[in-house]
Amino acid sequence: MMMEFTTWDILRNLLLAARWTVLLSLVSFVGGSLVGLAILFMRIGKNVWLKRFAQGYIELFQGTPLLMQLFLAFFGLGLVGVDVPAWLAAALALTLWTAAFLAEIWRGCVEAIVRGQWEASSSLAMGYVQQMRYVILPQALKIAVPPTVGFSVQVVKGTALTSIIGFVELSKAGTMVTNATFQPFIVYGFVALIYFALCWPLSKSSQILERKLNVAHRNH
Amino acid sequence: MTYSFDFSWIGEYLPVLLKGVGITVELILVGAFFGVALGTLCAWIRALGPLWLRPVVGAYVEMIRNTPFLIQLFFIFFGLPSLGFRMSELQAANLAMIVNLGAYSCEIIRAGIQATPRGQFEAGASLAMSPIQTFWHVVLIPSLQRIWPALSSQIVIVMLGSAAVSQIAAEDLTFAANFIQSRNFRAFEAYLVSTVIYLFLAIVLRQLLRGAGALLFAKRRAAQ
Numbered sequence: 001m002m003m004e005f006t007t008w009d010i011l012r013n014l015l016l017a018a019r020w021t022v023l024l025s026l027v028s029f030v031g032g033s034l035v036g037l038a039i040l041f042m043r044i045g046k047n048v049w050l051k052r053f054a055q056g057y058i059e060l061f062q063g064t065p066l067l068m069q070l071f072l073a074f075f076g077l078g079l080v081g082v083d084v085p086a087w088l089a090a091a092l093a094l095t096l097w098t099a100a101f102l103a104e105i106w107r108g109c110v111e112a113i114v115r116g117q118w119e120a121s122s123s124l125a126m127g128y129v130q131q132m133r134y135v136i137l138p139q140a141l142k143i144a145v146p147p148t149v150g151f152s153v154q155v156v157k158g159t160a161l162t163s164i165i166g167f168v169e170l171s172k173a174g175t176m177v178t179n180a181t182f183q184p185f186i187v188y189g190f191v192a193l194i195y196f197a198l199c200w201p202l203s204k205s206s207q208i209l210e211r212k213l214n215v216a217h218r219n220h
Numbered sequence: 221m222t223y224s225f226d227f228s229w230i231g232e233y234l235p236v237l238l239k240g241v242g243i244t245v246e247l248i249l250v251g252a253f254f255g256v257a258l259g260t261l262c263a264w265i266r267a268l269g270p271l272w273l274r275p276v277v278g279a280y281v282e283m284i285r286n287t288p289f290l291i292q293l294f295f296i297f298f299g300l301p302s303l304g305f306r307m308s309e310l311q312a313a314n315l316a317m318i319v320n321l322g323a324y325s326c327e328i329i330r331a332g333i334q335a336t337p338r339g340q341f342e343a344g345a346s347l348a349m350s351p352i353q354t355f356w357h358v359v360l361i362p363s364l365q366r367i368w369p370a371l372s373s374q375i376v377i378v379m380l381g382s383a384a385v386s387q388i389a390a391e392d393l394t395f396a397a398n399f400i401q402s403r404n405f406r407a408f409e410a411y412l413v414s415t416v417i418y419l420f421l422a423i424v425l426r427q428l429l430r431g432a433g434a435l436l437f438a439k440r441r442a443a444q
Contacts, residue, residue, distance in 0.1 A: 060419065063376075063380075064419050064422070065383035065394070065415075066383075067384060068415040071411040072415060075407040079408055157286075157288040159288075160289075160290045160291060161288075161290060161384065164290075164384075174294070184295075184298035184301075185300070188294050188299045189295065189299065192291050195287045195288060199287070203282070203286055
């Protein structure tokens, strides 16, 4: 029996699936921040081997398609013998990918702190950890907020690719609803609008934060 | 772990991989050229163009930058035919990449244009240059030089994003990997090999763009 889909049915199904997009974005962003922080400290630290590892990590994840990383996580975890659900591979790949970009963004922020700050704090007999904790990171954090919020948009958009390894989120739901209704124009239009509703506030707040920060900069 | 890796299929499937690489390269060449052209036009409109057109371009840029490439692709390939625009997989992939890069490069180039000091426009006018000549020689070329690194990394990002076009059956490198793993069931190896190829392509593309930048702006730097 054929079932009739009203516009409301389409929208309702998409919105229900959008919850998974939001959840996956949050998990990847939080996870990516933690791993990214670890990569950041290796990248800016003194140990040459850790520094090289971090450089290689960033180059690898920024130089290959996220889709390939998802495939490799999906089939790679399978090789180890784990029966991988799509959400696990999706969260793992997105976390590692997010970490690479955040580490690189944050490195820029740490390096933007002028050398004098390092010298001043070391002349106060602060150790490396103290310098980081009390002088460098608080200032770097302030510069880091706008680009970090801006990057969260890329994470939300990145989750769309997880539909390809079979995770049912907004994009996958769009394909499924299209197959049931044969109305790709309307369905993908709605899907795009929902993504826009998720991403645009983030983009906008990133811009506003950046402007505010610039004002602060001009005044001192 | 009992799994043993098997890459012995590479020889047999080399033509498939190479064909995929060819399509990916074609996609990024066409996408980069027309995408940056579209982005330049949009940047001109947003910074200096007719007032009524500015919000239209602004809406286009925001819409593209806040939705996933995959959905743009699906909308163009599956959605537009219902309005009568029917196109092949490759045409849809090309169009999606141009439209996508157009929006990002618009913002990047606009930033460059807006960083041009006001006096430059006046200097151009005082040399009896037409507004178009002033825009091209005095505003656009130095702006491009300024934002070339940002534009280059955006082009690399779009190239990596092009892996998604395999989902509308455009036969790029990812499509080749999908095809190979469906034949020999060596999924991990197939994707590993194509990932390495993508990494290689990204490094080569970055170097090429750096070289192109040096070539394009060499005369200016010598003159300065």
